[in-house]
Structures are given as structure tokens and as C-alpha cells.
Amino acid sequence: MALIVQKYGGSSVADTDRIKNVARRIKEYRDQGDQVVVVVSAMKGVTDNLIGLAYDIMPIPTEREMDMLLATGEQTTIALTAMALHAMDIEAVSFTGAQAGIKTDAVHTKAKIQDISPAQIHEALDAGNVVIVAGFQGQTPEGNITTLGRGGSDLSAIALAAAIKADLCQIYTDVDGVYTTDPRVVPDARKLTEIAYDEMLELASLGAKVMQSRSVEFAKKFGVVFEVRSSLNDNPGTIIKEETTDMEGVVVRGASLDKNQAKVTLVAVPDHPGMAARIFKELADAAVNIDMIVQNTSHADEASTDVSFTVEKADLKKAQQLFEGLQSDIGFNEVATDENVAKLSIVGVGMRSHSGIASKMFETLASENVNIGMISTSEIKISVVINLDDSERALKAVHAAFLEDRAFD
Amino acid sequence: MALIVQKYGGSSVADTDRIKNVARRIKEYRDQGDQVVVVVSAMKGVTDNLIGLAYDIMPIPTEREMDMLLATGEQTTIALTAMALHAMDIEAVSFTGAQAGIKTDAVHTKAKIQDISPAQIHEALDAGNVVIVAGFQGQTPEGNITTLGRGGSDLSAIALAAAIKADLCQIYTDVDGVYTTDPRVVPDARKLTEIAYDEMLELASLGAKVMQSRSVEFAKKFGVVFEVRSSLNDNPGTIIKEETTDMEGVVVRGASLDKNQAKVTLVAVPDHPGMAARIFKELADAAVNIDMIVQNTSHADEASTDVSFTVEKADLKKAQQLFEGLQSDIGFNEVATDENVAKLSIVGVGMRSHSGIASKMFETLASENVNIGMISTSEIKISVVINLDDSERALKAVHAAFLEDRAFD
Numbered sequence: 001m002a003l004i005v006q007k008y009g010g011s012s013v014a015d016t017d018r019i020k021n022v023a024r025r026i027k028e029y030r031d032q033g034d035q036v037v038v039v040v041s042a043m044k045g046v047t048d049n050l051i052g053l054a055y056d057i058m059p060i061p062t063e064r065e066m067d068m069l070l071a072t073g074e075q076t077t078i079a080l081t082a083m084a085l086h087a088m089d090i091e092a093v094s095f096t097g098a099q100a101g102i103k104t105d106a107v108h109t110k111a112k113i114q115d116i117s118p119a120q121i122h123e124a125l126d127a128g129n130v131v132i133v134a135g136f137q138g139q140t141p142e143g144n145i146t147t148l149g150r151g152g153s154d155l156s157a158i159a160l161a162a163a164i165k166a167d168l169c170q171i172y173t174d175v176d177g178v179y180t181t182d183p184r185v186v187p188d189a190r191k192l193t194e195i196a197y198d199e200m201l202e203l204a205s206l207g208a209k210v211m212q213s214r215s216v217e218f219a220k221k222f223g224v225v226f227e228v229r230s231s232l233n234d235n236p237g238t239i240i241k242e243e244t245t246d247m248e249g250v251v252v253r254g255a256s257l258d259k260n261q262a263k264v265t266l267v268a269v270p271d272h273p274g275m276a277a278r279i280f281k282e283l284a285d286a287a288v289n290i291d292m293i294v295q296n297t298s299h300a301d302e303a304s305t306d307v308s309f310t311v312e313k314a315d316l317k318k319a320q321q322l323f324e325g326l327q328s329d330i331g332f333n334e335v336a337t338d339e340n341v342a343k344l345s346i347v348g349v350g351m352r353s354h355s356g357i358a359s360k361m362f363e364t365l366a367s368e369n370v371n372i373g374m375i376s377t378s379e380i381k382i383s384v385v386i387n388l389d390d391s392e393r394a395l396k397a398v399h400a401a402f403l404e405d406r407a408f409d
Numbered sequence: 410m411a412l413i414v415q416k417y418g419g420s421s422v423a424d425t426d427r428i429k430n431v432a433r434r435i436k437e438y439r440d441q442g443d444q445v446v447v448v449v450s451a452m453k454g455v456t457d458n459l460i461g462l463a464y465d466i467m468p469i470p471t472e473r474e475m476d477m478l479l480a481t482g483e484q485t486t487i488a489l490t491a492m493a494l495h496a497m498d499i500e501a502v503s504f505t506g507a508q509a510g511i512k513t514d515a516v517h518t519k520a521k522i523q524d525i526s527p528a529q530i531h532e533a534l535d536a537g538n539v540v541i542v543a544g545f546q547g548q549t550p551e552g553n554i555t556t557l558g559r560g561g562s563d564l565s566a567i568a569l570a571a572a573i574k575a576d577l578c579q580i581y582t583d584v585d586g587v588y589t590t591d592p593r594v595v596p597d598a599r600k601l602t603e604i605a606y607d608e609m610l611e612l613a614s615l616g617a618k619v620m621q622s623r624s625v626e627f628a629k630k631f632g633v634v635f636e637v638r639s640s641l642n643d644n645p646g647t648i649i650k651e652e653t654t655d656m657e658g659v660v661v662r663g664a665s666l667d668k669n670q671a672k673v674t675l676v677a678v679p680d681h682p683g684m685a686a687r688i689f690k691e692l693a694d695a696a697v698n699i700d701m702i703v704q705n706t707s708h709a710d711e712a713s714t715d716v717s718f719t720v721e722k723a724d725l726k727k728a729q730q731l732f733e734g735l736q737s738d739i740g741f742n743e744v745a746t747d748e749n750v751a752k753l754s755i756v757g758v759g760m761r762s763h764s765g766i767a768s769k770m771f772e773t774l775a776s777e778n779v780n781i782g783m784i785s786t787s788e789i790k791i792s793v794v795i796n797l798d799d800s801e802r803a804l805k806a807v808h809a810a811f812l813e814d815r816a817f818d
Binding site for chain 2: 016019020050053054056057058061062064065066068069071072075076078079080082083084086087093094096099120143145
């Protein structure tokens with residue numbers, strides 16, 4: 001008998017038939033004696049409909065009321081899920097985020113969980129119930145309803161698992177788990193049986209869309225082991241957990257490709273102290289998120305340097321206009337931009353104890369005639385910016401070199 | 410400056426345009442310095458959609474979860490209404506029933522309000538807000554969400570008006586107020602400027618559909634004066650209040666016609682003590698609501714009596730089968746039924762101090778050649794059962810005799 005937290009996303013509860021499927025899966029665990037806490041999202045499309053109503057009313061809906069509005073989405077799902085269990089004679093009780101004791105700060109629409117008081121959940125579990133909790137929502141100490149922002153339901157599940165000391169936390173989604181890379185691009189991609197928090201975090205931040213970084217960070221902070229698996233079949237998923245020594249045997253855990261990058265180069269920036277700080281403060285003030293930064297060695301004869309960085313494609317125009325306006329003030333020669341780029345990365349905690357990974361990656365790209373525009377590395381990650389048109393071919397080559405035909409992950 | 414409670418029903422908030430209209434009306438009161446508490450229903454159709462989802466899941470949805478589900482309807486409206494006020498730079502804050510301090514018993518789907526703790530409402534009003542409260546819902550002392558059953562939003566408004574000692578409670582609906590009778594049947598029907606609680610209660614129970622009896626009873630119990638008026642225009646409505654001496658000057662306040670009645674007669678029931686009790690216990694056990702009861706004088710020669718009663722048309726079959734099964738046991742001769750009947754009633758607190766009203770009503774019907782099948786009276790009401798085909802003509806005649814051409818109500 002285990003204490004399990006299960007989270008089902010919007011597509012898993014998209015209609016009443018799928019909710020009945022979810023209930024059948026919960027019943028399987030209940031029948032084998034497990035105690036189950038279920039976290040559900042709003043039914044697919046419901047949140048967008050509610051947002052549409054709000055925008056019909058005002059162009060920038062006020063945030064406290066937006067939370068009041070959006071919280072109804074998950075509340076609808078918990079009631080229907082509890083009913084679906086009742087229809088199979090399983091005792092169940094639904095709780096809103098507030099009723100489940102999820103306390104947050106007062107930053108409406110992107111609140112942070114501050115504390116969970118799970119007394120009511122334990123009481124309901126002890127009375128023999130499956131407990132259904134509305135994901136994505138909580139309550140301030142003053143009693144105002146809040147929502148947690150994107151990926152909030154995953155966060156609810158992981159935070160609840162930590163609070164009730166669950167034996168297992170299962171995140172049900174529409175993919176089978178975490179893959180070595182995107183199977184739509186690389187058909188040979190394999191599902192991982194396990195991955196370390198830090199690897200998952202790097203992959204999340206690199207654009208692998210399985211889960212938001214904040215949920216993984218929360219799990220890492222509180223040591224919550226969780227499994228990402230499909231609600232559409234019974235295949236085992238991928239376990240995400242703290243890295244262990246034997247995980248270092250795998251040098252590269254995954255590879256990811258982010259096509260949503262654009263490159264900006266400020267050409268011949270005067271090479272003074274404080275210049276980089278100036279440039280990136282301007283970007284921060286304009287709320288442009290930058291990712292990779294590379295400053296090339298100074299041109300010895302000119303006392304100037306080229307500064308390159310990548311931004312999301314959506315922010316490119318804004319960054320370009322910003323620096324064209326600052327050209328004479330800062331004193332560089334030109335703003336060069338390139339939308340035709342992509343970022344290719346490999347990730348693995350084993351890199352810490354293995355050398356030669358970078359050179360093997362660069363050789364692999366060279367043998368495919370792929371030119372490298374920028375390079376950035378961390379302890380467990382190597383990223384390169386390459387031409388967009390080469391990028392899928394490059395990903396396949398890198399995947400073949402590091403990630404295929406391994407008997408054991 | 411007054412403290413006003415306004416209630417808007419589902420058709421008044423049916424879509425975002427109508428919600429904006431409601432906000433404009435609230436603004437008018439706010440602009441003249443009033444403090445306003447607004448109670449809203451779910452947007453028209455929303456509750457039915459939610460009920461449909463529940464029935465997709467299970468044939469008899471569990472009631473705690475039904476309340477959890479349905480409460481989202483009003484929660485959606487309060488958020489949108491608050492936003493609509495914000496869009497006009499009016500400060501406003503929304504509260505669920507629980508947040509508004511509405512405490513109920515635990516009888517899910519038809520909970521009774523037990524107490525209201527209006528501290529949060531007063532605080533929000535004092536801070537300059539319009540307060541928007543979700544109607545139809547409350548919370549048990551244990552923190553479970555409840556709903557109040559049919560007409561629940563009216564009840565929420567009247568109970569809140571009592572709790573915060575409002576100067577005025579306005580029930581906005583899609584009719585202009587309470588009429589002397591149904592204007593669709595009698596074009597000469599007039600809107601009443603005022604009506605006593607007891608008259609309103611008799612009219613409600615007689616089938617005039619403006620408001621549920623329980624809301625009027627609650628208003629009477631706590632002395633809440635309220636106005637029924639239209640959300641579609643600025644006409645004054647009808648004030649419902651405790652009767653005053655001068656209200657007795659009006660002998661008949663209104664007339665109503667209920668076509669949803671059927672008559673059952675048990676012919677030649679043995680005239681023993683306890684026989685009526687037996688008959689009506691059988692009906693109660695079968696959950697058949699009866700309305701009028703008439704027992705005719707005994708046939709002296711047979712020691713038997715005819716017992717007639719009226720039921721809703723929907724219950725006629727059930728009542729008929731019930732008594733056909735009991736015919737030999739109870740020992741009457743026959744179950745006679747008549748679906749082709751209607752109940753015509755006149756109501757007025759002035760009847761208490763005036764005589765001759767009944768005879769004037771019977772004369773009026775006689776002059777129209779309308780035969781009277783059953784008669785029932787209370788202190789402030791006279792009801793007759795007549796042939797359905799005569800009923801509209803009879804209502805017109807009675808309205809003309811008692812309710813037309815009065816300069817003052």
C-alpha cells in the first residue's frame with residue numbers, strides 16, 4: 001500500500017468520457033489498496049474560453065478577478081472527477097485549492113506556493129476517500145483565490161506530494177515520458193527510464209516542453225521523486241529524481257533543439273569596462289529575455305569587440321529597434337541580426353566526470369558540414385547556435401553519436 | 410447616500426454585453442454616492458450546461474459534488490461583473506458565497522442559510538468598493554460549498570440585505586414588477602406599486618412566478634423591504650413590505666390562475682374517523698403534493714362521503730394508480746379524475762376587514778356562466794376550481810370586477 005499523488009492535465013480530462021477513463025485508472029490503484037490524491041487541470045479549452053470572456057469585458061483584465069474566474073475551470077473538473085469515481089462506488093471527495101490548504105503569496109495570476117496545510121487531505125484519506133484537488137490554484141492568508149501561472153497544476157501535484165510525504169508522484173500527460181530528444185524530429189529517439197532533476201531542468205529550459213522548470217525546481221528542492229507518463233496507455237514513464245552515482249555512467253542524457261531563437265550581434269563595440277553591463281541592462285529594462293551571450297576577443301588594432309546574444313524570435317524586432325536607437329550613444333558600428341538560427345544542446349550529469357564531450361560534438365557537426373555560430377557550456381550542458389536549415393540534420397547526427405543503441409540508460 | 414443590495418438574475422447577465430449593462434446601472438448608484446452590494450446568478454444557460462456534464466457522468470449526481478460543480482457558475486459571473494466595473498474605473502471586489510460569510514446547513518443542493526458574517530463585506534464597502542457576491546451558494550461550518558436550491562440567488566440577496574442592514578434591496582428581473590394578474594392573459598393588468606408579504610406569498614404559492622415563496626418568507630421574517638423591478642428599463646418596480654393599515658383599503662391586490670391543476674375525487678368513502686388521515690398519508694408517502702382538499706357532507710343514507718383534492722397535473726397518474734390499488738382496502742366506490750380544471754384565486758389583506766368578497770366573486774362567475782367545482786378560502790385568499798376552458802374568461806371577469814380602474818393601489 002502506497003500513498004500516491006496523480007496529476008492529470010487538461011487533455012486527459014478534456015470531456016466526460018476521458019474523465020471516466022481517469023476514474024478507471026484511479027480505481028486500479030485504489031483496488032490494490034493505495035491511497036490516492038488526484039490533482040486535475042481544467043478541461044481542455046475551458047481556460048481559454050474563460051480568458052475570452054474576460055477580454056470581452058476589458059483589454060487587460062484585473063488580476064484578482066482573473067484568478068477568481070480561472071479557478072472555476074479546475075473546480076468544475078474536480079467535481080466531475082469525484083462523481084465519476086462515485087459512479088464506480090469509489091468513495092471520493094473534491095477540494096478546491098483553498099480547501100486543500102494550499103497557501104500562496106498574493107501575486108495574482110502567478111502566485112507562489114508558500115505553505116500547504118494538509119490536515120483536511122489526511123482526514124479525508126483516512127476516512128477512505130480518494131481526494132481530488134483542483135490544480136493551479138491556492139488561497140492567500142487573507143482568503144483571496146490565486147492561480148499559480150503556467151504549469152501550475154504540475155506544481156500543485158509536486159507540492160502536495162511533498163506536503164503529504166507521498167511515496168510516488170505521477171504526472172500523467174499525453175506523451176509516454178521524457179525522450180532522448182524530440183521523436184518527431186528523430187525517429188530513433190528513446191524514452192528514458194530515469195533522468196536527474198538537473199538534466200530535466202536543462203532540457204526544460206532548452207525548450208523540451210514536457211514540464212515547466214519551476215515544477216522541476218520545486219521537486220528538486222523538496223526531493224520529490226516523480227514520474228512523467230501517459231494517461232493513454234499503461235507504459236511505464238520516466239522517473240525524475242536526484243542524480244545518483246550510477247547515473248554518471250550515462251554521459252549524455254538527452255539532446256534538444258530550440259528553433260525559436262534569433263541572434264543579434266553588435267559589431268565593433270568600444271572595449272571599455274562596463275560596456276557589457278550597459279548593453280544587458282538596456283535589454284533587461286526593455287523586458288527582452290536573452291539566452292546565450294558571447295563576446296568575441298577584442299580586435300587588438302581597434303580596441304573594440306563584437307557582442308552577440310540570442311533572444312526569442314518574438315523579441316527580435318524590439319531588440320533591434322532598441323539598439324539602433326542607441327548606436328551613436330554606445331558607439332558601435334552596426335546591429336546585425338540573424339533569424340535563421342537554432343540552438344542545439346546536449347545535456348548530461350555524466351559530463352562532469354567525462355572529458356572530450358565538447359570536441360566529440362564539434363567533430364560530429366564538422367563531419368556533417370554544420371557551421372557553429374556560437375558556443376555556450378555549463379557543467380552538464382553544451383549548446384551551439386547553428387544555421388536553422390542545418391538544425392534537424394545536426395540533431396540527428398548528434399543523437400546518433402551520443403544517444404543511440406545504448407543497452408542501458 | 411444609501412446602502413443598497415441589488416440582485417441580477419441569469420438573463421440579466423446572460424452575456425458579456427449584458428454584464429456591461431449591469432455594471433453601468435451599478436455605476437449610476439455608485440456615482441450618486443450609494444454603497445452597493447451586488448448579488449448575481451450564473452449566466453443564463455451555464456447552470457444547465459453544468460448539470461448536463463454531471464448527468465453525462467452519472468444518473469444521480471452526488472449532491473456535495475453537484476454543489477461544488479454548480480457553484481462555479483456564479484463564481485464566473487462575479488469575476489466578470491467586477492471586471493466590467495473595473496473597466497469603468499469603479500473599484501469593485503468579488504466574493505464567493507463562502508468569502509461573503511454566508512453560512513448554511515449541510516443539506517447539499519437545497520441548503521438553508523443559517524448565518525451571515527458580513528465583516529468582509531463591510532470592510533470592502535468601507536474601502537470604497539462595490540461588493541459583488543455569488544448568489545445561490547454558501548459554505549457549511551466545515552468549509553464545504555453548498556447551494557441553496559431554486560430561487561437561491563433571490564434568497565442570497567434578501568439574506569445579505571438583512572445581515573448588512575441595507576436601506577433597500579432591489580431584485581432585478583425581466584419583468585417590470587408584480588402585476589394585478591398575468592398581463593399575457595389580461596391585457597388590462599396593472600403593475601402594483603406595493604404589495605404585502607402575505608399577499609406576495611399567496612400569489613407565489615398560487616403560481617405567479619415572479620419569486621419563490623421561501624425568499625418572500627425570509628424577507629417577511631427579517632423585515633427586509635425589497636423591490637422587484639426590470640433590468641431592461643428604469644421604471645420603478647413593486648415594493649414588497651409588511652402590510653400597513655392603509656393597505657387594507659385595497660380589498661383585492663391580485664388575481665391568479667393556475668392551469669397546472671388536476672382534480673381527483675374518491676367517491677363514497679366510508680365515513681369513519683381517521684379516513685381522511687389515511688388517504689392523505691398515502692399521498693404523502695407517495696410524495697404527491699396536494700393543494701386544495703374538499704370533503705363534501707356525508708350522504709346521510711350511506712354513511713359515506715366524497716373526498717376531492719387537487720394535485721399537479723404531473724402527479725395525476727401517480728395519484729390515480731395509487732388509489733385504484735387501494736380501492737378495496739379503503740372501501741370507496743370509484744376514483745374520478747378531471748384534468749380539465751384550473752384554479753382561480755383572488756388575494757388581498759383587505760379581505761380580513763371586508764365582507765362580501767366571496768359572494769361578489771361567485772356572482773361574477775355566475776354572470777359569466779362559469780361553474781364552480783371546488784372552493785377553498787383563507788383569511789386573505791379565495792380560490793375556486795373551475796373548468797379549464799372557462800378559466801381565462803373567468804380571470805378577465807374577476808379582474809374587471811375587483812382590480813380595474815383604480816386610481817390608487
